[in-house]
Amino acid sequence: MIVLFGATGYTGRRTAEAMVRRGLRPVLAGRSVARLTALARRLENLGPDNVGTENLGLEHLGSGKLEVVSADVGDAASVRALIGRGDVLVSTVGPFIRLGDPALRAAVEVGAIYLDSTGEPPFIRRVFEEFGPLAQQSGAGLITAFGHDYVPGNLAGALALRLAGSDVHRVEVGYLIDGGGRAQLISRGTFASLVGLVTEQGFTWRDGIRTEPPGSRIRTFVSGGRDCPALSIGSTEHYCLPRLAGTGGLPEVDVYFGWFGPAVRAVQLYSRITPTLLTMPGARPVVRRIGEFAARWVAREPDPTALARVSSHVVGTAYDASGTALAEVRLVSGDPYKLTAELLAWGAQRAAEHGVSRPGALGPAEAFGLEALETGALQAGLRRL
Numbered sequence: 001m002i003v004l005f006g007a008t009g010y011t012g013r014r015t016a017e018a019m020v021r022r023g024l025r026p027v028l029a030g031r032s033v034a035r036l037t038a039l040a041r042r043l044e045n046l047g048p049d050n051v052g053t054e055n056l057g058l059e060h061l062g063s064g065k066l067e068v069v070s071a072d073v074g075d076a077a078s079v080r081a082l083i084g085r086g087d088v089l090v091s092t093v094g095p096f097i098r099l100g101d102p103a104l105r106a107a108v109e110v111g112a113i114y115l116d117s118t119g120e121p122p123f124i125r126r127v128f129e130e131f132g133p134l135a136q137q138s139g140a141g142l143i144t145a146f147g148h149d150y151v152p153g154n155l156a157g158a159l160a161l162r163l164a165g166s167d168v169h170r171v172e173v174g175y176l177i178d179g180g181g182r183a184q185l186i187s188r189g190t191f192a193s194l195v196g197l198v199t200e201q202g203f204t205w206r207d208g209i210r211t212e213p214p215g216s217r218i219r220t221f222v223s224g225g226r227d228c229p230a231l232s233i234g235s236t237e238h239y240c241l242p243r244l245a246g247t248g249g250l251p252e253v254d255v256y257f258g259w260f261g262p263a264v265r266a267v268q269l270y271s272r273i274t275p276t277l278l279t280m281p282g283a284r285p286v287v288r289r290i291g292e293f294a295a296r297w298v299a300r301e302p303d304p305t306a307l308a309r310v311s312s313h314v315v316g317t318a319y320d321a322s323g324t325a326l327a328e329v330r331l332v333s334g335d336p337y338k339l340t341a342e343l344l345a346w347g348a349q350r351a352a353e354h355g356v357s358r359p360g361a362l363g364p365a366e367a368f369g370l371e372a373l374e375t376g377a378l379q380a381g382l383r384r385l
């Protein structure tokens with residue numbers, strides 16, 4: 001059984017649509033049964049595209065009404081009741097640092113397979129460091145940040161690692177954007193998640209996870225003939241790529257996010273004062289309240305016309321110890337929310353039909369295998385340049 005928690009949100013609704021188009025019959029879970037029922041009715045009119053629905057005998061495929069279930073993160077038992085051992089739980093309930101724990105904890109407790117749409121570094125860190133060891137014991141498989149953030153970088157980095165062979169000292173990943181102009185390209189939910197991050201620490205990988213403020217470093221990538229400045233961030237690549245590197249290990253992983261455009265220096269300046277801000281009593285609630293106030297001016301959904309113009313580029317490069325590039329892989333996709341929805345739908349189906357490689361907190365390539373991930377990512381709209 002596949003359960004989609006957060007189905008009434010922007011990303012949840014798009015994920016539900018992507019699942020139904022794949023022929024899946026997810027259980028739709030959220031706070032409001034009335035809104036879930038309305039969504040289920042709308043989805044019934046959406047025919048499956050028959051993409052990858054080879055195993056039509058499985059219970060998550062088929063026809064008929066979609067089941068809806070009420071669950072609230074404020075009531076942990078209602079979240080736990082959504083799933084049993086071996087089920088697949090997909091959560092788009094965010095901000096994850098504030099609302100993500102109950103779904104994650106439920107999956108760990110019952111031994112389910114869990115995927116989420118987070119892009120929040122502190123949450124990712126907890127999935128790998130706190131919940132991963134518990135999942136190994138219970139038999140749960142946890143695949144966090146299985147969306148635009150950060151599947152493309154994991155894929156590009158893993159492919160570059162494989163192409164480069166031995167002697168890789170560092171893998172560098174850059175997320176870059178083109179098009180969209182000045183229109184609103186993020187949902188209010190994403191805005192709320194970003195606001196929650198401004199008082200949080202980040203991390204990188206230097207022979208192990210090292211704490212560092214987000215945006216500590218700026219790197220300029222060239223994409224489509226343009227210079228694209230990007231800031232360092234913590235993401236899943238830092239945990240996952242070293243595990244794929246084999247016996248030689250991978251001493252350094254760097255991931256950069258280039259969506260801030262000309263504001264990159266201002267964002268970096270802010271990140272430099274973050275450690276001081278963190279020491280001030282009451283700083284977190286104040287920043288959160290400012291963010292909640294500002295969110296009123298952010299539309300619930302991004303501008304669909306602008307999103308349709310966006311192209312998202314991801315470059316993964318493997319370097320040797322002298323800094324010479326050994327291999328580079330570039331991937332491109334369109335609307336990042338569409339990619340997230342399609343990836344989550346593909347991942348849920350793959351997990352329901354084939355399981356994941358082993359229990360614990362897993363990277364995308366580790367969970368599904370590099371070939372299967374590349375095939376699934378292509379179906380989702382992420383292709384090599």
Ligand SMILES: NC(=O)c1ccc[n+]([C@@H]2O[C@H](COP(=O)([O-])OP(=O)(O)OC[C@H]3O[C@@H](n4cnc5c(N)ncnc54)[C@H](OP(=O)(O)O)[C@@H]3O)[C@@H](O)[C@H]2O)c1
Pocket residue numbers: 005006007008009010011012030031032071072073074092093094095096099117118119145146147148149150187188189190191193194336337340
């Ligand atoms: N990694 C990526 O590339 C990527 C891409 C897209 C989104 N995201 C992340 O995904 C998250 C969701 O984004 P969004 O655009 O879908 O935001 P959204 O539209 O605000 O959706 C948030 C969802 O959380 C639910 N929720 C809130 N409080 C809840 C509670 N107490 N119990 C149960 N459910 C609760 C909401 O339910 P109601 O409908 O009842 O309010 C809604 O379904 C954000 O953290 C965003 O940053 C990441």
